[in-house]
Amino acid sequence: MLEKTLAILLAAILVSANPLVDRAAPMAVVYEACTVNNTVALTFDDGPYLYMTYISDLLTQNNAKGTFFVNGNNYNCIYNDDVVASLRYTFLAGHQIASHTWSHPHLKSLNVTRITREFELVDSALESILGIHTDFLRPPYGEYNALVREIAYKESKKLIIWDFDSGDSVGEAYRQSETDYDAKIAQNPKTLLALNHETEEDTAHYLVAYVINALQTAGYKLVTVAECLGLEPYASNTGTFGTRDDTWACPRR
Numbered sequence: 597m598l599e600k601t602l603a604i605l606l607a608a609i610l611v612s613a614n615p616l617v618d619r620a621a622p623m624a625v626v627y628e629a630c631t632v633n634n635t636v637a638l639t640f641d642d643g644p645y646l647y648m649t650y651i652s653d654l655l656t657q658n659n660a661k662g663t664f665f666v667n668g669n670n671y672n673c674i675y676n677d678d679v680v681a682s683l684r685y686t687f688l689a690g691h692q693i694a695s696h697t698w699s700h701p702h703l704k705s706l707n708v709t710r711i712t713r714e715f716e717l718v719d720s721a722l723e724s725i726l727g728i729h730t731d732f733l734r735p736p737y738g739e740y741n742a743l744v745r746e747i748a749y750k751e752s753k754k755l756i757i758w759d760f761d762s763g764d765s766v767g768e769a770y771r772q773s774e775t776d777y778d779a780k781i782a783q784n785p786k787t788l789l790a791l792n793h794e795t796e797e798d799t800a801h802y803l804v805a806y807v808i809n810a811l812q813t814a815g816y817k818l819v820t821v822a823e824c825l826g827l828e829p830y831a832s833n834t835g836t837f838g839t840r841d842d843t844w845a846c847p848r849r
């Protein structure tokens with residue numbers, strides 16, 4: 597009797613799941629963790645803002661690499677002169693630059709046109725400014741649905757989430773973030789994909805140095821998201837920076 601009930605239940609689950617499994621549109625891969633043992637990817641979201649070069653230098657001085665998921669128009673306009681300079685400086689230091697969408701929206705609330713635009717405006721900016729095409733995208737708030745994944749696939753994106761949140765963007769004091777990192781490290785995870793924010797002054801000035809030391813002391817290698825996944829950092833890299841023209845401006849959306 598129990599077996600029969602289970603069989604019926606299983607059949608019901610399979611039938612209900614099939615429309616999803618059989619969806620015609622392929623979806624972008626979603627990564628929630630690193631795959632290369634003993635690596636940590638420190639990621640910094642929501643810039644470009646004031647602290648990119650400072651964090652870049654901290655990482656470089658400690659033989660570490662990081663990843664910056666940048667917006668086009670959030671805290672700052674990506675085409676501003678000082679922003680272009682800090683993006684290029686950080687990129688040339690070997691840190692990975694990837695997309696965090698144009699305006700940091702809740703992607704699940706947008707239609708196809710808007711989502712596509714959120715992706716393509718940043719792609720276009722990074723192509724002009726750095727000569728790269730990025731295939732790494734972190735959806736704002738870590739939010740996505742089937743439509744977001746379908747469009748991301750069409751745009752050749754991988755979605756990158758995280759498995760550790762420093763809490764720095766939700767009002768957590770940096771001392772608490774340090775304690776959280778310590779507690780995580782004490783669990784001896786094989787890898788770590790950590791969410792931080794370039795836009796937080798305390799992250800830049802206190803947390804990053806502390807965390808680099810704690811992680812390296814524990815024996816981890818601090819690498820880009822691409823390296824922690826065993827992937828190439830860019831879909832293409834021309835090695836040439838573009839020249840400013842009238843298109844280097846920030847539309848509202």
Ligand SMILES: [Zn+2]
Pocket residue numbers: 641642696700736737
């Ligand atoms: Zn964000």
